Amino acid sequence: MSDVKSFKRIAAHAGSFLLNFAHGSLLVAGLLVVGLVGYQYAAHGADGLNPRVVFQQAGSPEETVAEADEGQLDATNVAVAEQGKLSAEYARLVQYIAKRHKVSATGLEQLVRTAIHEGRVTKVDPVLILAVTSIESGFNPLAESVFGAQGLMQIIPRFHQDKIDTSRGAVALLDASENIRVGARILREYMRNNGELGAALQQYGGVSDAADMSYSSKVMNEVARFRQIMQYGSIRAEVAANTAPAPIPVVAKDIEPIGNPG
Numbered sequence: 001m002s003d004v005k006s007f008k009r010i011a012a013h014a015g016s017f018l019l020n021f022a023h024g025s026l027l028v029a030g031l032l033v034v035g036l037v038g039y040q041y042a043a044h045g046a047d048g049l050n051p052r053v054v055f056q057q058a059g060s061p062e063e064t065v066a067e068a069d070e071g072q073l074d075a076t077n078v079a080v081a082e083q084g085k086l087s088a089e090y091a092r093l094v095q096y097i098a099k100r101h102k103v104s105a106t107g108l109e110q111l112v113r114t115a116i117h118e119g120r121v122t123k124v125d126p127v128l129i130l131a132v133t134s135i136e137s138g139f140n141p142l143a144e145s146v147f148g149a150q151g152l153m154q155i156i157p158r159f160h161q162d163k164i165d166t167s168r169g170a171v172a173l174l175d176a177s178e179n180i181r182v183g184a185r186i187l188r189e190y191m192r193n194n195g196e197l198g199a200a201l202q203q204y205g206g207v208s209d210a211a212d213m214s215y216s217s218k219v220m221n222e223v224a225r226f227r228q229i230m231q232y233g234s235i236r237a238e239v240a241a242n243t244a245p246a247p248i249p250v251v252a253k254d255i256e257p258i259g260n261p262g
Helices: 004-051 069-081 088-101 105-122 128-136 177-193 197-204 214-232 236-243
Strands: none
Touching: 088 105, 088 214, 105 128, 105 177, 128 177, 128 214, 177 197, 197 214, 214 236
C-alpha cells in the first residue's frame, strides 16, 4: 500500500513539473515572438510585419549578386538617420547623378533614401535600383513612354496591378517614392523567377526574347560606374570605356516590349 502511495506522490510531482515546464516554455516562446515582432517593426516599419518580408525565402546563388549586403545597408541607414545625411559614398553618387542628368541634388537625396529603404525591405541592391532608374528614365519622374511605361523605373501599370497602391489613382507611378517601391519589388520577383540576374534584367527591360544581353549589360555597366563614383569619386578608365554616357530621355522605352515587359 505504501508503494502505491509513493508512486502516486512521484506521479503527482512529475505531473506538476511537466506542467510548470510547459508553462515556462510557452512563456519563453511568447516573449521570443513579441521580440521578433518588435524587431521587425523597428527595423522595417509596417512593411516588416508583412509575412512575405518576415519569412522571405533565401535567394539563389545568382541572386546574391544583386542582393544588398545587410551589414552595409544597416550602416548606411544609420548614417541616413543620424544628422539627416547620406553616407559620403552615396553623397558622391548624388552629386554625380545630379550633374550628369541635370536634375536637382536635393530631390535626388530623397530618391536615394527611398532606394536604400526599399533595397533593405526587398533585399535588392539599392545601387542596382538606381542603375535601372538611370537607364530607364534618366531620373525623370514624369517620363512616360508611348507603350504606357511610367515614371522613374518605367513601369507598365497593367502588368503590375498587384504591386501598385491603387488608392493613389491612375498617376500613382508618377510619384517618385511609389515608383521606386514598385520597381524594387518587380526586380526581386524577376530575380526569383529567373534565378539569374542577367535574365531578370532582360525581362525587366521587356527584351527576354532578344538574342543578345545588351540591356542587362547596359544596366550592369551603370552599376559598375556608380560603384566607382561611390568609392573613388571618379570613374576609372576601364569602366568609362565600357559605359557610354546615357542621354536624358523624354520617353524611356522606344521599342515594342517583348514577352512580359517591366
